[in-house]
Amino acid sequence: MTAPCVRSGLLDVLANRIAAETPIWLMRQAGRYLPEYRQVRAKAGSFLDLCFTPELAAEVTLQPIRRFGFDAAILFSDILVVPHALGQKLTFEPGEGPRLAPVVTSRGAVDKLAADVDMTLLAPVLETIARVRTELPAQVALLGFCGAPWTVATYMVAGAGTADQAPARFFAYHDPEGFERLIDLLVRASIDYLAAQFDAGVDAVQLFDTWAGVLGPQEFDRWCTKPAARIVAGLRQRVPGARVIGFPRGAGTSLVSYAESVAFDAIGLDWMINRKFARDEIQTRRPVQGNLDPMALLAGGAALDREVDAVLEAFSEKPFIFNLGHGILPETPVAHVERMVARVRRSSLS
Amino acid sequence: MTAPCVRSGLLDVLANRIAAETPIWLMRQAGRYLPEYRQVRAKAGSFLDLCFTPELAAEVTLQPIRRFGFDAAILFSDILVVPHALGQKLTFEPGEGPRLAPVVTSRGAVDKLAADVDMTLLAPVLETIARVRTELPAQVALLGFCGAPWTVATYMVAGAGTADQAPARFFAYHDPEGFERLIDLLVRASIDYLAAQFDAGVDAVQLFDTWAGVLGPQEFDRWCTKPAARIVAGLRQRVPGARVIGFPRGAGTSLVSYAESVAFDAIGLDWMINRKFARDEIQTRRPVQGNLDPMALLAGGAALDREVDAVLEAFSEKPFIFNLGHGILPETPVAHVERMVARVRRSSLS
Numbered sequence: 001m002t003a004p005c006v007r008s009g010l011l012d013v014l015a016n017r018i019a020a021e022t023p024i025w026l027m028r029q030a031g032r033y034l035p036e037y038r039q040v041r042a043k044a045g046s047f048l049d050l051c052f053t054p055e056l057a058a059e060v061t062l063q064p065i066r067r068f069g070f071d072a073a074i075l076f077s078d079i080l081v082v083p084h085a086l087g088q089k090l091t092f093e094p095g096e097g098p099r100l101a102p103v104v105t106s107r108g109a110v111d112k113l114a115a116d117v118d119m120t121l122l123a124p125v126l127e128t129i130a131r132v133r134t135e136l137p138a139q140v141a142l143l144g145f146c147g148a149p150w151t152v153a154t155y156m157v158a159g160a161g162t163a164d165q166a167p168a169r170f171f172a173y174h175d176p177e178g179f180e181r182l183i184d185l186l187v188r189a190s191i192d193y194l195a196a197q198f199d200a201g202v203d204a205v206q207l208f209d210t211w212a213g214v215l216g217p218q219e220f221d222r223w224c225t226k227p228a229a230r231i232v233a234g235l236r237q238r239v240p241g242a243r244v245i246g247f248p249r250g251a252g253t254s255l256v257s258y259a260e261s262v263a264f265d266a267i268g269l270d271w272m273i274n275r276k277f278a279r280d281e282i283q284t285r286r287p288v289q290g291n292l293d294p295m296a297l298l299a300g301g302a303a304l305d306r307e308v309d310a311v312l313e314a315f316s317e318k319p320f321i322f323n324l325g326h327g328i329l330p331e332t333p334v335a336h337v338e339r340m341v342a343r344v345r346r347s348s349l350s
Numbered sequence: 351m352t353a354p355c356v357r358s359g360l361l362d363v364l365a366n367r368i369a370a371e372t373p374i375w376l377m378r379q380a381g382r383y384l385p386e387y388r389q390v391r392a393k394a395g396s397f398l399d400l401c402f403t404p405e406l407a408a409e410v411t412l413q414p415i416r417r418f419g420f421d422a423a424i425l426f427s428d429i430l431v432v433p434h435a436l437g438q439k440l441t442f443e444p445g446e447g448p449r450l451a452p453v454v455t456s457r458g459a460v461d462k463l464a465a466d467v468d469m470t471l472l473a474p475v476l477e478t479i480a481r482v483r484t485e486l487p488a489q490v491a492l493l494g495f496c497g498a499p500w501t502v503a504t505y506m507v508a509g510a511g512t513a514d515q516a517p518a519r520f521f522a523y524h525d526p527e528g529f530e531r532l533i534d535l536l537v538r539a540s541i542d543y544l545a546a547q548f549d550a551g552v553d554a555v556q557l558f559d560t561w562a563g564v565l566g567p568q569e570f571d572r573w574c575t576k577p578a579a580r581i582v583a584g585l586r587q588r589v590p591g592a593r594v595i596g597f598p599r600g601a602g603t604s605l606v607s608y609a610e611s612v613a614f615d616a617i618g619l620d621w622m623i624n625r626k627f628a629r630d631e632i633q634t635r636r637p638v639q640g641n642l643d644p645m646a647l648l649a650g651g652a653a654l655d656r657e658v659d660a661v662l663e664a665f666s667e668k669p670f671i672f673n674l675g676h677g678i679l680p681e682t683p684v685a686h687v688e689r690m691v692a693r694v695r696r697s698s699l700s
Contacts, residue, residue, distance in 0.1 A: 217623070250602075253603055253623050272563060277606075293519075295519040303526070
């Protein structure tokens with residue numbers, strides 16, 4: 001047994017040290033699989049109202065910490081608040097995904113967006129961070145986040161989620177310079193927004209590039225790797241030593257150059273990556289975080305145990321944060337999460 | 351200039367030789383982007399009627415050969431004719447994707463399927479092959495195909511296409527032995543069906559594992575790599591020397607073990623793969639085929655030229671078949687295809 005830390009082991013890992021106990025948190029840990037979340041959700045009006053009501057957003061941010069004792073809380077918000085703060089109208093209709101209007105499918109439309117994020121629109125998010133900070137135990141890290149420019153752009157161009165991100169991929173090939181203006185705008189907006197999150201009290205942030213996996217190698221370099229490098233560098237000019245986790249889902253064989261080129265403090269791994277490859281080619285370069293298949297957590301039982309063990313076996317010998325390889329699925333039984341957490345905790349003691 | 355071959359350069363590549371001129375064909379080359387296809391399609395009843403009417407299916411198979419002079423014709427059919435021949439009812443409603451009923455979500459449902467494909471139901475497909483064979487110039491290869499067991503299973507379990515293949519992924523974790531029965535059945539069915547395609551006159555076949563990319567590494571090995579190895583071995587027992595191309599879309603970092611473990615004659619590459627990785631780690635093991643981004647073909651212009659050049663530069667020095675990294679998009683202008691073909695042809699002369 002190790003003595004309890006006064007700060008989260010997650011921050012040790014981000015400083016490239018092996019934590020005394022494997023830190024664990026889950027992407028989308030504040031969410032629909034929790035009955036206490038669904039209660040709060042029912043009180044809020046729209047999903048966006050929940051994001052923008054600090055009292056409620058702070059409450060759902062804290063719920064999974066109380067229930068599972070995770071090593072990090074992650075701000076409850078949405079990656080699309082940034083386009084909202086750049087002038088696109090954001091709505092979440094019940095039973096549907098997000099909608100953004102008007103769509104940004106041309107250079108002219110990019111130029112009609114605001115030149116900078118309207119930080120007054122994002123003030124409730126920053127207030128949520130401040131509220132969570134005061135209530136969070138010292139040994140739990142507080143994570144902020146934003147969507148990476150490519151992923152945010154896929155929604156801004158399409159006006160909605162899409163199966164294949166076709167509208168943004170087309171724009172990027174058809175008018176690369178016009179599309180680059182949108183990416184440049186999102187790089188600046190991300191730096192401003194993430195710096196404000198640090199000012200409000202987060203310990204580290206994660207950059208979510210959920211749709212990185214649909215790009216060819218040259219496009220990946222131009223629209224994912226290079227913008228990420230600019231965000232990390234720009235953020236650290238504003239917030240010296242800012243800790244940043246990069247999560248380019250589906251990057252696959254392009255992940256090596258991404259991990260090499262961007263000075264992230266850790267790389268999030270999706271569940272599809274070959275773990276031997278990730279250990280040999282990524283974890284030798286940066287601490288890693290991941291990568292349990294959310295479907296194994298939903299299934300539970302022997303399959304879950306086997307997957308938990310495979311993740312721990314692959315990554316525990318170097319700096320490592322246990323997490324899923326993508327967000328937890330809403331149908332996941334709470335008992336499966338408890339089983340997984342217990343198994344990860346037990347492994348740290350053995 | 352090289353003298354015209356009496357057989358397709360594609361077959362040279364599958365014999366691990368560099369073709370005199372880079373062979374080219376496109377996944378879904380017989381399809382909606384062609385006005386002559388849309389004319390035939392309007393004459394058929396349902397999409398399935400088109401697949402099962404040899405005269406019409408042969409006609410649309412030949413159309414892209416006449417128009418573009420591709421080096422291979424690929425049988426016009428659908429991967430879901432196999433579950434149809436195993437007893438699931440297959441329908442294509444206008445404006446919707448395919449539907450299969452009843453769904454196969456349990457071991458019990460697997461056991462209610464037929465033990466073998468009903469080859470009488472597949473007879474029209476085999477007749478299409480025979481018809482195309484008689485009309486095809488000798489220097490054009492004729493390709494057959496089937497869906498890989500994992501990909502076909504994702505449709506059989508869900509009863510439809512899905513965004514994330516969740517139902518099959520859940521089944522595979524929840525009851526691996528039950529799911530394995532379904533995969534075993536599809537391995538046997540694939541061998542029977544592909545052997546019959548060779549008997550009917552194809553020169554080579556492609557195994558499409560469109561949804562390979564959603565699996566974690568152990569699942570990929572169990573549900574994609576091992577079944578593919580059994581299909582290739584089983585097929586060659588029936589058809590000695592049978593040529594087979596494997597296309598596990600999205601395999602990413604798991605592609606190396608796939609290329610190493612399965613005795614394919616070529617590996618199809620998706621557009622997302624890092625080309626340096628593919629050249630160094632895959633093309634050193636097997637001939638490769640691919641991998642232009644279909645979105646670059648849709649966009650056209652300078653982006654298309656640049657992507658064509660990048661593909662040729664990466665792969666032309668070893669045995670290589672030019673293709674897309676996924677099926678051609680229905681909105682693609684015919685002029686863009688002409689531009690791409692001309693550029694590939696020109697490169698062979700320089």
